[in-house]
Amino acid sequence: MIEAVAYGIAYVLSVHMLPWVFLGVIIGLVVGILPGLGGAATLAILLPIIYNLDATFALTFLIVLHAAVSQGGVVTSILFGVPGESVSVATMLDGYPLTQQGHAGRALGASQMASMLGAIFGGIVLASLIPIARPIILAFGSPEIFMMAILGISFVSVLGRGSAIKAVITAGLGMILAFVGLHAGTGVLRYTGGILYFWEGIQVVPVFMGLFAIPEVIDLMRKGESLAKVEQASVGRRDVWEGCKDVFRHWTLLLRCSAIGTALGMIPGVGGVVSQFICYGHAKQTSKRPDLFGFGNIEGVIAPESGNNAKEGGSLFTALAFGLPSGAAMVMILAALMVLGIRPGPEMITSHLDLFWTLVVSLIVGNVLSTLICLFAARPLARITFIKGNLLVPIIILLVILGAYGVKNNIYDVFLAFVFGGIGYLMKAYDYSRVTFTIGFVLGDYVERYFLISVSSLGPDFLLGSPIALILLILTILGLVGRGVRGLPLRFFRRLISKEEEEG
Amino acid sequence: MRRGNLFFAVFLLLVSLLILRATWTYPFKAKLFPLITLLPVLILLMIQIIREISALKEKGAGERRKKESFDRKRFIIWAWMLGTVLMLWVLGFMGTVVLLPFLYLRFQRESWLLSITLSLGCGVFFYTLFDLLLRMTLYPGLILPGVFG
Numbered sequence: 232m233i234e235a236v237a238y239g240i241a242y243v244l245s246v247h248m249l250p251w252v253f254l255g256v257i258i259g260l261v262v263g264i265l266p267g268l269g270g271a272a273t274l275a276i277l278l279p280i281i282y283n284l285d286a287t288f289a290l291t292f293l294i295v296l297h298a299a300v301s302q303g304g305v306v307t308s309i310l311f312g313v314p315g316e317s318v319s320v321a322t323m324l325d326g327y328p329l330t331q332q333g334h335a336g337r338a339l340g341a342s343q344m345a346s347m348l349g350a351i352f353g354g355i356v357l358a359s360l361i362p363i364a365r366p367i368i369l370a371f372g373s374p375e376i377f378m379m380a381i382l383g384i385s386f387v388s389v390l391g392r393g394s395a396i397k398a399v400i401t402a403g404l405g406m407i408l409a410f411v412g413l414h415a416g417t418g419v420l421r422y423t424g425g426i427l428y429f430w431e432g433i434q435v436v437p438v439f440m441g442l443f444a445i446p447e448v449i450d451l452m453r454k455g456e457s458l459a460k461v462e463q464a465s466v467g468r469r470d471v472w473e474g475c476k477d478v479f480r481h482w483t484l485l486l487r488c489s490a491i492g493t494a495l496g497m498i499p500g501v502g503g504v505v506s507q508f509i510c511y512g513h514a515k516q517t518s519k520r521p522d523l524f525g526f527g528n529i530e531g532v533i534a535p536e537s538g539n540n541a542k543e544g545g546s547l548f549t550a551l552a553f554g555l556p557s558g559a560a561m562v563m564i565l566a567a568l569m570v571l572g573i574r575p576g577p578e579m580i581t582s583h584l585d586l587f588w589t590l591v592v593s594l595i596v597g598n599v600l601s602t603l604i605c606l607f608a609a610r611p612l613a614r615i616t617f618i619k620g621n622l623l624v625p626i627i628i629l630l631v632i633l634g635a636y637g638v639k640n641n642i643y644d645v646f647l648a649f650v651f652g653g654i655g656y657l658m659k660a661y662d663y664s665r666v667t668f669t670i671g672f673v674l675g676d677y678v679e680r681y682f683l684i685s686v687s688s689l690g691p692d693f694l695l696g697s698p699i700a701l702i703l704l705i706l707t708i709l710g711l712v713g714r715g716v717r718g719l720p721l722r723f724f725r726r727l728i729s730k731e732e733e734e735g
Numbered sequence: 736m737r738r739g740n741l742f743f744a745v746f747l748l749l750v751s752l753l754i755l756r757a758t759w760t761y762p763f764k765a766k767l768f769p770l771i772t773l774l775p776v777l778i779l780l781m782i783q784i785i786r787e788i789s790a791l792k793e794k795g796a797g798e799r800r801k802k803e804s805f806d807r808k809r810f811i812i813w814a815w816m817l818g819t820v821l822m823l824w825v826l827g828f829m830g831t832v833v834l835l836p837f838l839y840l841r842f843q844r845e846s847w848l849l850s851i852t853l854s855l856g857c858g859v860f861f862y863t864l865f866d867l868l869l870r871m872t873l874y875p876g877l878i879l880p881g882v883f884g
Binding site: 265394396397399400403404406407410414416417419421422445449452453621622624625626628629632633636637640642645646649652653657660661662663675678679682683 | 739740743744747750751754757758761762764765768769772773775776779780782783786808809812815816819820823824828831832835836839840843845849853854857861864865871872873874
């Protein structure tokens, strides 16, 4: 195995490969920064090109490109509040407020450093798991994924800002939105209103774009100021470096979220959209200052970024070793393997160990290189936030249009984004949590689908047969009870203080 | 603002009731999860509405009469949003990419030079990247296909 690792490192860092690695990273960063270009779509565009190429070369190129996409996606999320990729929504929740406070450099520094360290963590875990991973992955069936989704939804109680009632209402409405379209279990069309467009369900990206980006554009139009709402702000290298240091200050959070991300990445069907929110929820739950989440808490940037990039290691492992993709991008990587005549599966670890390790090294190198480029570019990028708002408004609107349209090249997605823009604006104005809405929307489908699969294949008592699902159930209950119990003294003291104030 | 909160909660309740009405028509398997989700949402929305009403009452008659002034700026912003969607629908992607920045910058009284440069820059950038390099099918709008066939 050591020989295979050495081969992987030597290949990726060789003189003939490095320029291509660099090119792949640059393309990945551009794809990530532009909201309309998804990483999976770009890999799909590149598939026909790789037909006659050497397998190791082609796959290395695709993996580094894929690694750089999410690093680029976070840039627009932090700077403009427009998620470049659907996996960078959670980072935006605290990254964008930091930009508004004039700390774009710090947010970019922290996100890039957390991404890089998370990816390295994921890569190392991926490597060390090879001998024991098979039973772990195979232990995850529909009951476990169902409970994982329930655990994710239970975070609604901690993620909602302000009124808990409003948070649960929006999470429920988000779940209802996930039920739109053809119901796989019965073939019934639900909530489509007879409109063909809704048959396939509602796409995640236009909803996210509308809910989060358009209210910010409206805000910008109303005030006409720059994105950064302060006159004096630090966007120098020191601020970027401060963000990097923040990651080391919160090193336990980094490790915990990287571990969560890697574990979730290994579970087939659980994408980055889910893992980023679980990491964000975990960070808020365990933070000493949870009240600052959503207002520019650096922990809210570190947690989803480290989890999201650590997830790639786990995803790559399951895709290569078992042929089970965790998301659209991994489907494309598997398609590339097949185009090149390599069958994904356990033989990847036995017959193609050199290639396996080359891809692991590519993932890590791709992340490290894109982080370095982003860190060097962070200063000029952060300066964008001081450009006059009037100039940025049309550009951000175009990015939103492009982002919504680019998912399926469907103009109705853009219209949908604008409708959700209006809804998002009202939710923001009347203090209904958009975060819990998106969590309900993302996880609603998982909960229903895996519940029905579990019941039909294992019967109504499916939870009793799975120790992992039971552990997850206990964790969910403990989490909910714990949050309730911890909240009690706080509520008691708040009431006491308000009583004293009234009396005073 | 308080009144707006109440109206929004009532609006959400009405939407939820409409969804509930549609849900009843589905077979058991298809309506199970929507019902499990909807029922608590409906109960919580009612609680929220009661809270909003009592908060409104507490505020007192004097404040209740204070009407929100007609916000001209808000109207203009929504007009821009609607205009953008219409522009996209009629002129297509490339038409909007060039025209939207130009019109918006001129509306904000930015200089002619800046307005023209930025809109042309956007046009060239998006056309080169998406049409020439990536060969992405960009929405042509209603007018262009009619004119050019």
